[in-house]
Amino acid sequence: MKLKEEERGKRILSPFKIALAFAAAKLLKNRSGKPIVLVGGNLGEKYEDNASVLHQYLNKQYADTMEVYWLYDPKTNYAEEQGIRNALALGSFRNYFLFFQADYSFHGHSIRYDLAPSAHKFLFLNTKTVMTHVSHGIEGFKKILIQKEDVPLLKRTDFFNCASQFEMRIKRDEWKIPQEKLIVTGFPRFDRYTANQPAPHVKKVLAMMTWREWLMESDSREFEKSDYFVHTSELLKHAGIQELLESQNMQVTVALHPFMQRFESHFNEITSERVHFIGFDQLSISQAIEENDMLLTDITSVSWDFLYLNKPIIFYLFDQEDWEKKRGIYMDLNKDLYGYKAKTVEEVYEFLKEIAVEGVNFNKWYSMAPQFIDFFDQNNCKRLTERVFGKKNQ
Numbered sequence: 001m002k003l004k005e006e007e008r009g010k011r012i013l014s015p016f017k018i019a020l021a022f023a024a025a026k027l028l029k030n031r032s033g034k035p036i037v038l039v040g041g042n043l044g045e046k047y048e049d050n051a052s053v054l055h056q057y058l059n060k061q062y063a064d065t066m067e068v069y070w071l072y073d074p075k076t077n078y079a080e081e082q083g084i085r086n087a088l089a090l091g092s093f094r095n096y097f098l099f100f101q102a103d104y105s106f107h108g109h110s111i112r113y114d115l116a117p118s119a120h121k122f123l124f125l126n127t128k129t130v131m132t133h134v135s136h137g138i139e140g141f142k143k144i145l146i147q148k149e150d151v152p153l154l155k156r157t158d159f160f161n162c163a164s165q166f167e168m169r170i171k172r173d174e175w176k177i178p179q180e181k182l183i184v185t186g187f188p189r190f191d192r193y194t195a196n197q198p199a200p201h202v203k204k205v206l207a208m209m210t211w212r213e214w215l216m217e218s219d220s221r222e223f224e225k226s227d228y229f230v231h232t233s234e235l236l237k238h239a240g241i242q243e244l245l246e247s248q249n250m251q252v253t254v255a256l257h258p259f260m261q262r263f264e265s266h267f268n269e270i271t272s273e274r275v276h277f278i279g280f281d282q283l284s285i286s287q288a289i290e291e292n293d294m295l296l297t298d299i300t301s302v303s304w305d306f307l308y309l310n311k312p313i314i315f316y317l318f319d320q321e322d323w324e325k326k327r328g329i330y331m332d333l334n335k336d337l338y339g340y341k342a343k344t345v346e347e348v349y350e351f352l353k354e355i356a357v358e359g360v361n362f363n364k365w366y367s368m369a370p371q372f373i374d375f376f377d378q379n380n381c382k383r384l385t386e387r388v389f390g391k392k393n394q
Contacts, residue, residue, distance in 0.1 A: 014091070014118055021096035022125055032067060036101055038129075040071035040115045041108030041136060044090045046258065047078055048285050049136040050161075051108040053188040057381035059085055069098060071115055091117045102129045104388060108136040111153045120149040123156050132159040132388050134188060137301025138372060139170050143328035145213065146175075161384055163187045163304075164374040170330050183387050186373075186380030189305070192286055195369075195376040196310045198362040199293035202355050205252045206292035207236070209316075210300040211259040214326055223263055231318040231345070235296075236270045240349045245274035248356040252276070253292065255283050257300065294355060295339075296348070299323065303339070308373060310366045313339030314351050338365040338372075 030036060037058060041051025047070070058068045069086045072079040079087035088095050099105075099116045107114035111123065111131065146154070160177050162168040162184045171177045215226055223229055235241070236254065245252065252275045256264060261280040271277055278288075289305045294312040297303055298319075306313050315337050323329055333341075340351040354360060369376075375383070 017093055018096050018118075018122055021093055022100050022122075025097050025100035030067075030101055035066045035103035036098055037062070037066050037068045038071060038088075038098060038102045038105040038115055039068065040090070040106075040113075041134075042258065043109060043113045044071055044073035045076055046285075047072075047082060047084060049108055050134040050188040051106060051114070051136070053191055054106055054134060054381055054384065055084075057188065057191070058385065061382075061385070071095065090115075100126055100128070104130045104132070106132045106134050106388075108134055110150065111157070112149070120153055123152055126156075130159070130388060131157045132161060132384075133157050134161045134384070137189075138163045138187065138304045139167050140304075140331050140372060141299040141301070141329055142210070142323070143330060144175055145327075157181070159183050159388055161185055161187070163190075164372055166372050174330060183384070184374060185383035185387055186375035188381045188384065189286070190308055190373070190375070191378045191380050193290070193305070193309055194378070195308055196366070198310045198312075200361060201359065202293040202312060202361050203248075203250050204292045205250060205294050205296055205352075206288050206302075207252050207254045207296040208288075208300050208302055209257065209260075209298045211257040212322075214322075215263075216259070220266070224266060227319050227322070229263075229266060231316075232267075233270055235316065235345050235348060236272075236275050238345050238349060241345075241352060242272060242274060244349070244353055244356060250274065250356060252296070253278055253288065255285075255288060256280065293361065296352075299329075299333075304372065307338050307363060307366065307369050308376070310363050310369075312355050312360060312363055313365075314348055314355075315339050315341050316345075316348050317341060317343055318345075338368045339363065 039051055039055040039058065042048050055068065055070050058066065062068060067086070069088045070079065070084050071088050071090050074089040074091065088098065096116060105115055112119040158181065160171050160182050162171060162182055163186055165184060168182050168184050171182055172179055209228070209232060212228055215223060215228060218226065254267060254275060254277045256267065258280055264279050267277045285302065289302060295303055295306040296314045296316060298316055303313050317333060320333055320343065342348040342351055
């Protein structure tokens with residue numbers, strides 16, 4: 001399944017641009033003499049997650065010794081607004097030129113979406129770059145969707161970073177990644193936080209559901225009839241929950257997964273004085289994690305951050321059977337969850353009432369955190385870069 005379509009005109013011109021960039025990269029030397037590092041994530045549409053945190057670390061620690069670049073989607077303006085240093089437009093001639101000259105690269109989703117559009121078609125031309133997949137969240141819930149065009153990209157990647165031995169086993173046994181490519185150095189995104197920092201009181205709730213690939217081709221009418229929309233609407237309109245939010249002076253922020261942003265208009269109507277929706281363009285996931293006191297979700301990877309911070313989580317699994325049948329799950333959702341598990345909106349209401357009224361401001365399953373996360377020291381970027389940059393000296 002394609003996450004992003006390339007415009008027809010660009011598809012026609014890209015082969016010529018890539019060929020010229022490859023020839024230029026072979027003929028021209030790197031003038032600075034410094035190693036070139038490319039970093040990209042979130043399909044170039046957001047400066048978020050592991051890739052952005054690692055990019056910031058590289059700019060701080062290696063600014064004098066390396067050329068570090070961030071890849072962004074030219075349809076966006078966040079790189080300019082945020083003043084991101086050495087920002088490169090994906091699909092530009094310079095993007096392809098540096099792709100062939102780069103000594104190292106780090107990507108969060110895929111080489112073809114984060115580092116070089118259509119990379120799966122010409123990846124064999126790049127034999128120089130040490131490529132590392134840093135992921136965007138801990139793998140543990142949804143099974144990976146490996147498309148035919150993904151196979152050469154996975155094979156070409158030199159390193160796959162893992163948050164823990166738990167995740168490493170998934171990538172080794174389920175993804176079939178060779179053991180020597182798997183490095184357990186922790187996730188960069190966790191360097192943003194000090195672990196075990198629950199809020200004094202639960203007043204702000206982040207409601208965030210992950211995406212569902214079986215809905216991606218739905219039209220508006222089909223989406224409104226889906227279990228996803230019906231159950232989410234029922235949850236946010238529930239009279240008991242509305243009364244609880246009012247009596248406890250609580251606020252709920254509803255955010256869609258980035259891949260579901262085309263359905264945002266359907267959620268604008270599901271608002272109230274205590275429930276508001278935030279669009280993809282306004283959403284900062286890292287800020288939302290820090291500002292909210294608890295998470296209401298299905299199986300989004302953001303839940304690992306809330307576990308790391310020891311904040312309460314309610315897993316609303318109204319379509320658990322669909323997940324297990326249509327996508328597959330690495331974990332046992334009946335045994336391995338690190339939060340309250342609800343299958344109905346009434347169960348969500350009861351758990352939310354327990355948290356709000358009884359003052360449960362922490363995660364009762366926090367002791368499970370070391371099963372999924374190996375490091376809590378905020379040195380994940382340091383471990384990762386030292387491991388990857390040492391490869392050429394081995």
